[in-house]
Amino acid sequence: xxxxHLQIRRGSGGRGTFNGGDGMERSFEAxxxxxxxxxxxxxxxxxxxxxxxxxxxxxxxxxYRKNAHGEFDAINLGNNGLCRLRKGDVLTVKTPGGGGWGAxx
Numbered sequence: 001x002x003x004x005h006l007q008i009r010r011g012s013g014g015r016g017t018f019n020g021g022d023g024m025e026r027s028f029e030a031x032x033x034x035x036x037x038x039x040x041x042x043x044x045x046x047x048x049x050x051x052x053x054x055x056x057x058x059x060x061x062x063x064y065r066k067n068a069h070g071e072f073d074a075i076n077l078g079n080n081g082l083c084r085l086r087k088g089d090v091l092t093v094k095t096p097g098g099g100g101w102g103a104x105x
Contacts, residue, residue: 002029009057009094014046016053016100023059023095030085036063042096043079053100064090 005027013020030036038061047056061077066088077083085091 001034002031003027004029004090005092009097012057012094012097014049014054014056014097014100015104016049016051017102017104018053018100020047020049020053020056020098020100023057023097025092025094027090027092030087030089030091032087034085035082036085036091037082038077038091038093039080040093040095041079047096047099049099050101052103056097056099059096060092060094062092062094064092 003026007025009023009025012023040059040061043059043061046058049055061081063075063077063083064072065075066086067073
C-alpha cells in the first residue's frame with residue numbers, strides 16, 4: 001500500500017463556543033492485489049455536539065475501484081467493510097470531526 005494523500009479535514013469539527021476537533025483524510029493506493037478490512041465508527045451517526053454545539057462531520061470510507069474503462073467507481077464501505085483491492089485501486093478514509101461544545105455567541 002502506498003500512502004498517496006494525508007491531510008486534516010478542515011471544518012469537519014462541529015462549531016460551538018469550543019469547536020470540535022477536525023478529522024483526518026488519508027488515501028492509500030494498492031500496489032498489489034490485497035484483502036482489505038476496515039472497522040470504524042461515526043460513519044452513520046455524527047459525533048454529537050453538546051450544550052448547544054453543532055455536530056461534527058460523519059466519517060466516510062470509500063473504495064475507488066478501477067473499471068474496465070480505466071475509470072474509477074466509488075463504493076461506500078460504510079463503517080465496517082471488507083474488499084479485495086486490485087492493483088491501482090484507491091481506499092480513502094475520512095475520519096469524523098468532533099462535536100462542538102456550547103452555543104456560538
